[in-house]
Amino acid sequence: MFTDLSSRNESFEKFLSTFNQLAPHARIDLDSGQSAFRWSGTFAATSGFSWWEVGSEIDWTCRFPQQKERLGLVLPSAGTVHAKIRNRTIVIDRDSALALSVPDVSSISYAGRGGHGHVTLEFDMALVQKTLSASFEGVALRNIELSPQLGLAGPAGRMLRMLSEAVGSGMRDTLLRSDKSMALLGESILRLVLLGFPHCLGDRLLRDTTNAAPHQIMDAIDFMRANMHQPLTLSEIAGAVGISIRSLQYGFRRYRSVTPLAYLREIRIEAVQAELSSPLNALSIKDVALKWGFTHMGHFAARYRAAYGTAPSETARLARAGSAR
Known part of the structure; x- marks a missing residue:
């Protein structure tokens, strides 16, 4: 799915209808009524996640009457974002991203003098759980307590911004857009968020890096040799031998002095x-x-x-x- 809309040639009802296809659990309320105003929205859905980039002259609030487990990321490009999560308000601008990893987000408000804009990615829970299990076996998203505010000034934040921009370019360009390439980008963003930003299992990452045994690395090598004509990913290799991606990478560096992909x-x-x-x-x-x-x-x-x-x-x-x- 790919749809590019704007107030120049479409009604706001068309915008709401398209938005609700991707986020049926959410409802948009305009802060100043539906008088004429300029807006734009680009919407896309691919294997594993949805993506949209919107902008508007007037403020609005997105409410969540249906509580559901999800992982979403909001990256403002202009204006501010106010999110009510667990009875507290988180305010971010373009220097941060908002991570929605809990079902009890009651509302998100978008505001800005002269207008506001943002990019949102919302991931399917099957992909989230697959990526999460590759690093933290047996852990559910609700248990990791991911920080809702992700700073974009550090290395992980800059990488998150670049990957988000790459998704936008891929969604817009028909020559680049494919389920396979977008799925790989989506997994990369999820791994970055889970491994590069604060949550309550951060110290477990340090413990997990040393738990790959030599026989598991040999099993990984056997799996590679048996399937090297296939488009293998680190997640598939690690899953085949029952270890995390981090453990796989550490084990190859320790026992083979090379990365798994190399x-x-x-x-x-x-x-x-x-x-x-x-x-x-x-x-x-x-x-x-x-x-x-x-x-x-x-x-x-x-x-x-x-x-x-x-x-x-x-x-x-x-x-x-x-x-x-």
Whole structure:
């Protein structure tokens, strides 16, 4: 789903109808009635989460008569956001993001002289729980007590802003928009929020980084080798051996002196080299690279040359020459 609306050519009722498709649990109340005013709204939904960017000349309040467990992020671009959470009010501007990780948010108000604007992402609970379980086995979202105010000045905050902007660019550009790419961005944002911002399980992250055993890393390697022709993610690899993503990363650095994804690229390059070296190979270089998970031919050729000191075409030529002899 992708819809781009504005007061130039659509009614505000159309805005409300589109908004309610993505957030049926919410209701918007205008602070000054429905007299003519300028507004804009871009709405999109993809695998795992919804995204919208809106702006308005007048203030309004979003109320939540239906309480539901969810994880939402609000990043103001202009004006301020006031959220009533657990009987206290949180006020943020564009220097912070608002994290809605509890079901008892009663209202969110958007205000600003001359107008206000913000981006919101709301994640499906299935994706939230999958991402949460990868780092904190057996923990539910309601138990982590994520801080509702996320500062954007630090490294994690700057990364959150960049990833949010990347989602916006991907949603707007038909050449970039795909469920797979958006799903990966959504998971990246969730992992960043869960691992980079304060919550009550922060100290558990430090304990979890040392609990990967050597046999679990060997199991992860076996899983990679058996599935390296698939588009594997860290979450899938960690889940296959029953450890968190953090534990997987720490274990590879400790026992293999490399990151999991770098190791995966290494064994994929080895598989490409073995196939191109075979006199029985009938596939093109591009097809062999794609078979083993390399989709960008320029990056693939550079990595191959760095690993073997020669171009993949030279490996294939020598194999054909040997076969001819």
